[in-house]
Every structure is written in C-alpha cells, then in structure tokens.
Amino acid sequence: MQTTVTNNVNITNSDAQFRQDFAIIANWVKFGSKVLDLGCGDGELLQFLRTGMEVKGYGVEKDDANWLACLNNGTNVIQMDLEDGLSGFEDQSFDTVILSQTLQAMHNTQEIVQEMLRVGHEIIVTFPNFGYWRNRIQITNGHMPVSKTLPYEWYNTPNVHLCTINDFDQFCKKYKITILERKVITDGSEVNFMPNLLGNLAMYRLKAI
Amino acid sequence: MNENNAIGTNSVGIVAPQTAHFNAPLTLKSGAVLPQFTLVYETYGKLNADKSNAVLICHALSGTHHVAGKYSVDDKYPGWWDNLVGPNKPLDTNKFFVIGVNNLGGCHGSTGAASINPATQQPWGSQFPVLTVEDWVTSQALLADYLGIKQLAAVVGGSLGGMQALQWTIAQPERVRHALVIASAPNLTAQNMAFNEVARQAIITDPEFHGGDYYAHGVVPRRGLRIARMLGHITYLSDDAMGAKFGRKLKDGVKYSFDAEFEMESYLRYQGDKFAGEFDANTYLRMTRALDYYDPALPFDNDLSAALKNVSAQFLVVSFTSDWRFSPARSREIVKALLDNERTVSYAEVTAAHGHDAFLMPDKHYHDILHTYLSKIEV
Numbered sequence: 386m387q388t389t390v391t392n393n394v395n396i397t398n399s400d401a402q403f404r405q406d407f408a409i410i411a412n413w414v415k416f417g418s419k420v421l422d423l424g425c426g427d428g429e430l431l432q433f434l435r436t437g438m439e440v441k442g443y444g445v446e447k448d449d450a451n452w453l454a455c456l457n458n459g460t461n462v463i464q465m466d467l468e469d470g471l472s473g474f475e476d477q478s479f480d481t482v483i484l485s486q487t488l489q490a491m492h493n494t495q496e497i498v499q500e501m502l503r504v505g506h507e508i509i510v511t512f513p514n515f516g517y518w519r520n521r522i523q524i525t526n527g528h529m530p531v532s533k534t535l536p537y538e539w540y541n542t543p544n545v546h547l548c549t550i551n552d553f554d555q556f557c558k559k560y561k562i563t564i565l566e567r568k569v570i571t572d573g574s575e576v577n578f579m580p581n582l583l584g585n586l587a588m589y590r591l592k593a594i
Numbered sequence: 595m596n597e598n599n600a601i602g603t604n605s606v607g608i609v610a611p612q613t614a615h616f617n618a619p620l621t622l623k624s625g626a627v628l629p630q631f632t633l634v635y636e637t638y639g640k641l642n643a644d645k646s647n648a649v650l651i652c653h654a655l656s657g658t659h660h661v662a663g664k665y666s667v668d669d670k671y672p673g674w675w676d677n678l679v680g681p682n683k684p685l686d687t688n689k690f691f692v693i694g695v696n697n698l699g700g701c702h703g704s705t706g707a708a709s710i711n712p713a714t715q716q717p718w719g720s721q722f723p724v725l726t727v728e729d730w731v732t733s734q735a736l737l738a739d740y741l742g743i744k745q746l747a748a749v750v751g752g753s754l755g756g757m758q759a760l761q762w763t764i765a766q767p768e769r770v771r772h773a774l775v776i777a778s779a780p781n782l783t784a785q786n787m788a789f790n791e792v793a794r795q796a797i798i799t800d801p802e803f804h805g806g807d808y809y810a811h812g813v814v815p816r817r818g819l820r821i822a823r824m825l826g827h828i829t830y831l832s833d834d835a836m837g838a839k840f841g842r843k844l845k846d847g848v849k850y851s852f853d854a855e856f857e858m859e860s861y862l863r864y865q866g867d868k869f870a871g872e873f874d875a876n877t878y879l880r881m882t883r884a885l886d887y888y889d890p891a892l893p894f895d896n897d898l899s900a901a902l903k904n905v906s907a908q909f910l911v912v913s914f915t916s917d918w919r920f921s922p923a924r925s926r927e928i929v930k931a932l933l934d935n936e937r938t939v940s941y942a943e944v945t946a947a948h949g950h951d952a953f954l955m956p957d958k959h960y961h962d963i964l965h966t967y968l969s970k971i972e973v
Contacts, residue, residue: 419936441936449945449959456940456966463929464943473930 405573406511406586407433410483413509413566413590414438418480421504423467423497424487427451428460435460443479468492471500483509486534486586490543495560502593507565511588514569516549516581534585550581557591566590604680605672606638606687609663611703614740620733626723629712633737634703635659635695638679639687641741647973648743649690650734651675652751652758655826655881656873658702661694662687677956684965689973690747698733699725699880707876708809720806725880727754727888731761735769747973748772752953753920754881757888760928763907764890772971774964776912777953779924780898780931781889786919789829790882793822797875806876815875820866822878827865832916832949898927899934908938910967912960914952915945940967 407430414420417439422431425444428451434440444462446452455462465473468491482505484497489512491497501508513534514520520530529539537544548556550569557564569576569584576584611634620628636659641648651661653674662679664672679685679692696704699722707722714721738746749770751759756778762770782790797803800818804811831839840858847855854860894900909932913925922943932939944960946952952960 443933452942453959453962453966456942456963457970459970461938461940463933463939463941465926465941473926473933475930475934478934 405570406485406588409568409570409588410434410485410509410511411437413507414440414481417441419478421445421474421479421482423471423482423484423501424490425451425455425460425462427454428458428462430483430485431455431460432458467497470496471504474504476503477506479505481505481507481509485509485511486513488512489547490545492545494546495556498556498560498562502562502591507590507592509588509590510553511586512548512553514550514581514584514587515547516551517571517585518582519585521582532585550584550587553587553589557589561594563592563594564589565592602672604682605676606663606680608666609636609638609660609673610665611636611659613703614737616733616736616740620729620736622723622729623726624724628698628705628723631698631705631733632703632709633695633698633705633733635693635737636661636663636673637694637741638662638692639690641691641743642973645743646745646747647689647691648693648738648741648746649685649748649750649968650693650695650738650746650762651679651685652730652734652749652755653694653697654751654753654755655878655885656869657755658700659694659696659704660702661692675954677954678961678964684961685750685968690968693737693741695734695737697725697730697881699877699884701874701877706874707806707880708874717807717809719809719876722806722876722880724883724887726884727757727761728765730758730884731765734758734762735766738769744769746770747971748774748968750774750776751778752776753778753950754885756920757885761888761890763905763909764901767904767906770907772910772967773907774910774912774967775925775928777914777917777920777925777950778911778928779920780891780927782885783924787886789825789919790886793825794879794882796821796825797879800875803875806879808875814870816870819873819875819878820863820870823869823873824862824866827862829919830950832918832947834916835948835951838947898931902931902935902937905932905935905937909940910963911939911941912953912963913941913943914948914950914960915943916947917950917952919950 420440420442422444425431425446428444431442431444435442444455444460446462447466452462452464482501488510523530568588569580571585614633617630657674660673662673662676681688696702698704699706707718711718749759749762756775759773759775763773797815797818800815802808802813803815843857844855849855854863890901891898911925911929913922929941942963948955
C-alpha cells in the first residue's frame, strides 16, 4: 500500500529505494572528490560513486566477509571498528565522510558524528526513521517494528540507538551541527510532507558550524 | 593444472637453489664496503615474455631462499612458506614467477660472516659488516637486474620481510607495483628491541662466541643461540596459543627437578636445540640489528607520512589480532601514512590466535585475502 506523498519518480521496490538513496548521496558528493564510507559493507555505494562520480574512495568495514567482498571488487578497504573512533584519519582529510544506515547500530553515537566532522569537510548520515508511520503502527499493536529497513527482531537486532527525524534534528541543534540539506525518502520516493511520519529513510548532509 | 605429484598437492615440486655472484663492490648504509658478494636464491613458476610477473618474497629473521617445494622426495619439510606458494595456491606459480632469496649476511649460502673474506682468506667473523634493511633491498634490486627484471609485480614479506617490502616501495618506487606488508611495523618499539638485546646478549656472552670469531676456534656459541631462539619463540606465540598448545601439561609428572618437566619446556628446548644446530650466531646478531635499525621515518623528523611521500606502489597491509610483537597498531601506522598520501591501500586485521606466527599459518580467511589480492594483480 502506497499512501505516501511521492514525487514523479515511480519506484516502489526496496532495491529501487537503494538506488534512490545512492543517487541522492552521489548528488551530494563532488565529482572527483575524496570520500570515506564508514561501515561500507560490500563496497556497493563506493563502487557506485567511483563509477558515477569518479571519487577517490576508501571504505571502513569490520566484518570479514564484507571486507573480502570489497577487496574483490576493487574497493580500498580498511578493517577497523568504528567504535574505536577514526584516529587513523587526519583532520579534514576527506571531502565527504559517509555513514550510511549505520548510525543506529553505533554505541558511541555522538563520538562517531564528531569524528566524522573532524575528518570530513562535509558528512552524510542516513538512518531509518523510527517515527515512520508503519513503525508506529507496529508499536501501537504492541510489537517492536520489523520491516525492510529494520529487518531484525528485538532479540537479534544490532540497532541500539534508533531515532526519529525530530530526534536527530534536536541532536544536531544540541551539538551545533549545521544541516546543509535533508532528504527523506520512502520506497524510493522523496517525502516532503510530514517527513517524520511519512518518511522511512532520513538522509542528512551536515557540517560543523 | 591441479598438480598432485610425489611432493604433495599443488606443490612446486622438486626445486634447487641457484647462485648469483656480484663482483662490483657494494657500499652499505654503514659506509662499510663489501668487495664482492654472492646471493643464493630459488625461483618458482616461469618468468613471462615481458617479465612483468615477478614476485619477490622477503624472508624474516630466520628465513631462507627456500620458500617452497622440496629438495628431494625424501625431504621431511618443504620450504618455509610452501602453504602460500605453488600452482593454484594464493601466490599462484601458474601466474607468477616467484623469487626467494637468502639475504646478504644470511647463513644459507649468501655471503655472510662465515664466508671467506677475500682480503684475509679467513672467515669474515667479527669483521663482517652490520647490514640494514636498506642494504638488503639494494642487493635484492641487483638480483632483479641480474634476472633481467625491471619491475616487480609485487614484493611480499612478513615481519622483518614486511619491512623489506615497505623499503622496496620507498627506495625503488618505480620498480614495484604492489607491496604486501604482513605482520610488520614501520620500526620496532623499545620493548621489541629489548627482546633483541636479550637474544644478542645470550649469544655474545657465550664463552664460545669469541667476539664473533668462533669459526677459527672450531666451536659455535650454541648455548647462546639456543636461549636466543627460545626467547624468540615465546614472543612469536600469544599467551592463548601457548595455553592451547601446552597449557600446564606435564610430560611425566612432577619430578622436583629442573629438567624439562612441562611440555612447554621441552618444546622450547627442542626449538632452541634445532635452531642452534643449523643457524649461524653472527647472522642472528645482524638480523636482529637490522630490525632494530630500520626506521624510515627517522630522516623525516619521525614523520612516516613524509617518508612515504614518493611511494607509488599499491599496498595490502595485514596484521593479526593476537600478534603482540608486531601488533595491529603498528600496521595501522603504515596504513595511516599511506592514507595521508592518498595511496591505494587495503588493510586487514585478521582474527587469529597464533600471535606473530599467524602470518605463516594457512588460516582460510587470511589465505583468501592473499589469494584475492594477488589474483587481481595484472601481469
């Protein structure tokens, strides 16, 4: 059921949403710039950015299988735990530092965002919006939400710091982080009306004040 | 080719060492001059027509040129990195021409302290110069010239061998396309050097060391070398690995003696005895000194990033979680310096229980990493 306000892009499946997600990020990084993708998974986003935007990309990934997948597809990948910070990276040494759908699984949420702001001129943070109406309905029905963007049961989820768009806006205000741009998407389409209720995935382009 | 010969599955088979003589004097970093020298080496696989598929393997403290294969079907053990090198192994000899070389100052055929000094017609002994990682790379580059190889597809090394791989990219940036730096460091910590000092003191204070001129006395400082090796073995294993391997197991109950009652003791004694019977003490001293001295950042105000400014090779850096002698933090320093210079680098921190020795073990994930990286190198 699609009841969200959509723009004219008619994409409804989750793969397409991933592409929309990537397309927005690609739009936010400069052509030929230097990009660090934290928690880069199998390197899919960096491959997309290398191909489309000719970025000089590095990924950070902890998981062995994902790390190996990166090596296999030609992504420069550094194996380390983001919870330990970014001490291996110099101040302002990247044009853009990306944390794509990983923020909610971080223990040291504030620290990693501050570290990203230290290393990157700009940062991109995306996360599943816990305030999305489908999540609210599941809570109302007495259950923790399980969906395509939150695919875990309460007992096996890596997510420890889920938040809503309103929460993250407050977080940015409190820590004096400038929101350069925000996009909210649901099933591949941008949401402009009541994003905290109707938006599934929140995407922020940020910089330090 | 999935070879299954008398030597074992995917072995390079029966191999033989080769010798290269260099008659031009070699000026070392110390200023000392070797009037001439010999390097003994082995090769596996075929050098291709445009000579673009050569991979040099640099050995660590006690390694040799005998990396893979056996000298005869009756040989008990293959070369020291046989699990890595061979047809269809991670370093695939169907694709690459692999070179193993005994470093200058070694005791397996290359010119070293036991060799005859042409000036005196006596063994060099104490007069043999102290060598550095830089000197080894210089001499290895001369071997590459000798073999007609302008550029190596890759240099691979673990531990002290990793330092040589790193040094290749600094000293010969146009001659190496890839560096695989494994379980290594950009220099040694004080604690790491301290182990070397204890090892050297064990050798030097052995009454049969004779200031390094023991050849003339027909003896070897066996006790010192044995203790040096026992100490080394402790540092190459993790506490957990030693616990898993030996724990507190006794061979035959408590005897209230100082014999090798615990299995760990008999392991160390066995390793020490074996090593003391086959390795040259003067080589051990020089190998540990080369480790101590290596510090490419030193001339750059201890700025490793500045030291790696002219590096052009692509890097794979690998460390092992339980390696406390060459800890992951030291490998990350190399990675950071490469990132600072925007070089192509990937870094793996392999979860392994074996400590420093892990770099020689055929762990599946570790070998998958090496296989994946090496398979993507174009030749």
